[in-house]
Amino acid sequence: xxxxxxxxxxxxxxxxxxxxxxxxxxxxxxxxxxxxxxxxxxxxxxxxxxxxxxxxxxxxxxxxxxxxxxxxxxxxxxxxxxxxxxxxxxxxxxxxxxxxxxxxxxxxxxxxxxxxxxxxxxxxxxxxxxxxxxxxxxxxxxxxxxxxxxxxxxxxxxxxxxxxxxxxxxxxxxxxxxxxxxxxxxxxxxxxxxxxxxxxxxxxxxxxxxxxxxxxxxxxxxxxxxxxxxxxxxxxxxxxxxxxxxxxxxxxxxxxxxxx
Numbered sequence: 001x002x003x004x005x006x007x008x009x010x011x012x013x014x015x016x017x018x019x020x021x022x023x024x025x026x027x028x029x030x031x032x033x034x035x036x037x038x039x040x041x042x043x044x045x046x047x048x049x050x051x052x053x054x055x056x057x058x059x060x061x062x063x064x065x066x067x068x069x070x071x072x073x074x075x076x077x078x079x080x081x082x083x084x085x086x087x088x089x090x091x092x093x094x095x096x097x098x099x100x101x102x103x104x105x106x107x108x109x110x111x112x113x114x115x116x117x118x119x120x121x122x123x124x125x126x127x128x129x130x131x132x133x134x135x136x137x138x139x140x141x142x143x144x145x146x147x148x149x150x151x152x153x154x155x156x157x158x159x160x161x162x163x164x165x166x167x168x169x170x171x172x173x174x175x176x177x178x179x180x181x182x183x184x185x186x187x188x189x190x191x192x193x194x195x196x197x198x199x200x201x202x203x204x205x206x207x208x209x210x211x212x213x214x215x216x217x218x219x220x221x222x223x224x225x226x227x228x229x230x231x232x233x234x235x236x237x238x239x240x241x242x243x244x245x246x247x248x249x250x251x252x253x254x255x256x257x258x259x260x
Contacts, residue, residue: 002074006030008116009086011038013185014135018083022050030072030079033086034058050187059070059086059112060104069119079120081100081223083133084113087153089187091203091260092147098161101196102149107246109153114160121173129172133223134161138181138236142243142250144259153169165228174226178219181233182209188260203260 005022009015010031019031019042028051033039036056043052053075057068072074073079087109090097116134124130139147140154165175188203215232222230231237243250 002150003027003080004030004078005081005083006032006079006120007083007085008032008043009084009135010075010114010187011035013085013187013212014180014183014215014219015083015085016042018085018219021216021220022081023049027051027081028076029053030075032068033180043138048070052231053064057157059108059114062107062111062115062229065112065115066119069116073120078123078127080124080127080132081131081133082120083135083205084116085133085135086112087135087187089147089191090193091146091188091199095145096194097149097193099170103192103195105149106156107155109150110156110160111122113157116159117164121168124173125168125171130216131174131176132161133176133178133219135178135180135219137236138179138231138233138240140179141240142230142254144254146259170215176223176227177221177229179229180210180215181204181213181231181236183212184209184232185212202244204260205236205258232260 005027007015007019009020011033018189020030022029023046031039031042032051032055039054039056042051043054046052056141057064057189057214062104078228088105090105112254137154138155140158141150143151160173188206189200191199193199210233218232
């Protein structure tokens with residue numbers, strides 16, 4: 001039976017790759033992001049795309065998001081799966097990053113995801129259940145240099161959605177937190193620098209990372225298995241265990257680790 005799936009951050013990277021996988025599975029899609037033209041490109045890549053609807057908006061514009069969620073729900077009448085893939089990264093030192101940039105990162109990564117999820121949750125419960133997916137990051141489990149606000153926004157997702165999961169456990173609502181490592185997408189190109197400008201270049205670690213398609217395959221497996229949390233990537237995943245069991249060793253290593 002086909003599902004109604006809403007994917008944010010759908011115009012590129014992991015979000016785009018997930019759109020194609022859900023479409024191939026026969027699901028109906030709402031695809032969102034800031035770049036309307038890129039969203040229509042993604043839609044055009046789906047053959048017989050009458051079941052793919054474009055809803056463009058900026059996650060940073062938090063006051064508009066409840067209405068955007070209402071618009072999304074109206075398209076098919078419900079949302080079975082919400083994939084919160086939209087986000088923005090950071091490449092700047094904490095002491096040099098202006099507050100507006102930090103607020104933009106928090107709005108996009110945390111508040112945008114939270115507001116949309118809260119907007120669709122009551123209808124999911126009314127319809128007997130649903131699935132909320134948050135694309136977090138390995139940096140949601142530990143902090144690294146040049147990503148202070150980004151790490152904060154991803155840590156916030158874990159705190160909020162772990163709590164929410166415990167509150168709706170009896171409502172047939174599944175919540176999956178996805179923690180990718182280095183994935184070959186435009187995330188570092190579009191990362192914000194200290195003054196809010198885009199970095200404009202791809203990090204070496206990102207360029208040599210896992211493909212978005214492979215990452216999306218792993219995400220789909222985790223969603224299908226209704227996992228609460230999943231780590232995806234290469235050897236960088238080991239940092240989660242290092243941080244957990246040997247925090248002092250991790251702290252020393254992360255100071256000089258190549259994170260770009």
